[in-house]
Amino acid sequence: MALDQPLTIGPLQVSPGVLLAPMEDVSDLPFRRICRELGADIVYTEFVNAEGLLREDPTGPRRSYHKLDFHESERPLGMQIYGASELSMEEATRIAADRGPDLIDINCGCWVSNVALRGAGAGLLRDLPQMRQVVRRVRGATHLPVTVKTRLGWDADSIQIVDVARMLQDEGIAALTVHCRTRAQGHKGTPDYSWIPKIKQAVTIPVILNGDVTSAQTAAAAFQDTGCDGVMIGREAIRHPWVFREVQHFLPTGSHLPEPTLAERVTLCQRHLDYAIEQHGERYGLISLRRHFAGYFRGMRGAAALRQEMSQEKDLPRLRARLEQLIGEADLVAV
Ligand SMILES: Cc1cc2nc3c(=O)[nH]c(=O)nc-3n(C[C@H](O)[C@H](O)[C@H](O)COP(=O)(O)O)c2cc1C
Structure with missing residues (x-):
C-alpha cells in the first residue's frame, strides 16, 4: 500500500x-496556517478565477490577487486556479507562480453551474481536448509542479477518469487529485473509491483520494483499500481541524489521540482569530471566523448559543475577553 511511500510531487516529498x-x-490564509500547524502536509488556496486575476484593477480591492497571499509557515502550498480559456489560464499561471507557491493546481472539478456550465472546473470533463490545452499552457508557463484536481466524470454515464488520468500524465502533471464523485453528484451521495485502484494501475503519477475522508479510520482505510498516495480532507477540516493531527498520529501508531480539551479548543480559536485579524483586518477578520465557530465549540455544552453569540459579536476586545473567560468556565466542559 502507498502508505509506505512518501507522497512525491515534483521536488516535494511529504509523508x-x-x-x-x-x-x-474557507481555505484562506489564516485557516491554512491553522491546518498546517495541526498536521496538514500540503495546503491549497481557495480557487482563483484566471479571468478575475487578469482583469483586476491594480488600484481596486484586488480580491483575486489577495487570495494568493500566503505566509511562509504554510509551505508547502499549492495555488489553485480555474478557467475555461487556455490563454487566460496561461497568463494567470505566470501571475500565480510569481507569488512563489510550491505548486500550481488546476481546478477541473468545480461543479457549481456558473463555473462548470461555462466550461471551467468540471466543465472541462465534457471537453477533454480543451482540458488538455489548458493543462499544456499552464505547464508551459511555469517550472513549478502542476497538479490537477478533478472528479470521476460529468455524470454516472460518462465516467472517463482512467483515460483522463492517462491524458493528464502524458501532459506532464505531477499529481492528480480525484474527488470520487461525479459533477452530477455535487457533494451528495457516497464517493466511489473503487476508481482509485483502476487509476493507479493506469498511471505512475501520485493519485490523491478526496471525498468523505472524515477521521483517522477513514483515512487509513482509504490508503489501505485503494493504494492512493495521499488523502485530501475538505469539510471535516472545517468541522474538526484536529482531524489532521489525529490522522497523522493514527497512521503510524494505530492508536487514537485524546479529543482536544475545552482549553485547547478555545486557544486554537484565539489563534485563528489572531491570524484572521492580521490577514483580513478587524471587520472581515471577524466575519471570516463565523463559519469556524461551530467547529471550535462542537461538543461543548451550550455550543449552539455560544456560536451564535460569538458570530454576532462585532467588538474585537469583547470577543477576545469572552474567549478568555470561556477557558475558565467550568459549565462549558466537553459533553
Ligand atoms: C465550502 C466549499 C468550498 C469549496 N471550494 C473548492 C475550491 O475552491 N476548489 C476545489 O477544488 N474544490 C472546492 N471544494 C471541494 C472540496 O475541495 C472537496 O473536493 C469536497 O468538499 C469533497 O471533499 P470532502 O468530502 O473532504 O469535503 C469546496 C468544497 C466546499 C465544501
Missing part, C-alpha cells in the same frame, strides 16, 4: 500525504 482541500471562502 504520509494528508492534505487540506482547496475550499472557497
Whole structure:
C-alpha cells in the first residue's frame, strides 16, 4: 500500500500525504496556517478565477490577487486556479507562480453551474481536448509542479477518469487529485473509491483520494483499500481541524489521540482569530471566523448559543475577553 511511500510531487516529498482541500471562502490564509500547524502536509488556496486575476484593477480591492497571499509557515502550498480559456489560464499561471507557491493546481472539478456550465472546473470533463490545452499552457508557463484536481466524470454515464488520468500524465502533471464523485453528484451521495485502484494501475503519477475522508479510520482505510498516495480532507477540516493531527498520529501508531480539551479548543480559536485579524483586518477578520465557530465549540455544552453569540459579536476586545473567560468556565466542559 502507498502508505509506505512518501507522497512525491515534483521536488516535494511529504509523508504520509494528508492534505487540506482547496475550499472557497474557507481555505484562506489564516485557516491554512491553522491546518498546517495541526498536521496538514500540503495546503491549497481557495480557487482563483484566471479571468478575475487578469482583469483586476491594480488600484481596486484586488480580491483575486489577495487570495494568493500566503505566509511562509504554510509551505508547502499549492495555488489553485480555474478557467475555461487556455490563454487566460496561461497568463494567470505566470501571475500565480510569481507569488512563489510550491505548486500550481488546476481546478477541473468545480461543479457549481456558473463555473462548470461555462466550461471551467468540471466543465472541462465534457471537453477533454480543451482540458488538455489548458493543462499544456499552464505547464508551459511555469517550472513549478502542476497538479490537477478533478472528479470521476460529468455524470454516472460518462465516467472517463482512467483515460483522463492517462491524458493528464502524458501532459506532464505531477499529481492528480480525484474527488470520487461525479459533477452530477455535487457533494451528495457516497464517493466511489473503487476508481482509485483502476487509476493507479493506469498511471505512475501520485493519485490523491478526496471525498468523505472524515477521521483517522477513514483515512487509513482509504490508503489501505485503494493504494492512493495521499488523502485530501475538505469539510471535516472545517468541522474538526484536529482531524489532521489525529490522522497523522493514527497512521503510524494505530492508536487514537485524546479529543482536544475545552482549553485547547478555545486557544486554537484565539489563534485563528489572531491570524484572521492580521490577514483580513478587524471587520472581515471577524466575519471570516463565523463559519469556524461551530467547529471550535462542537461538543461543548451550550455550543449552539455560544456560536451564535460569538458570530454576532462585532467588538474585537469583547470577543477576545469572552474567549478568555470561556477557558475558565467550568459549565462549558466537553459533553
Ligand atoms: C465550502 C466549499 C468550498 C469549496 N471550494 C473548492 C475550491 O475552491 N476548489 C476545489 O477544488 N474544490 C472546492 N471544494 C471541494 C472540496 O475541495 C472537496 O473536493 C469536497 O468538499 C469533497 O471533499 P470532502 O468530502 O473532504 O469535503 C469546496 C468544497 C466546499 C465544501
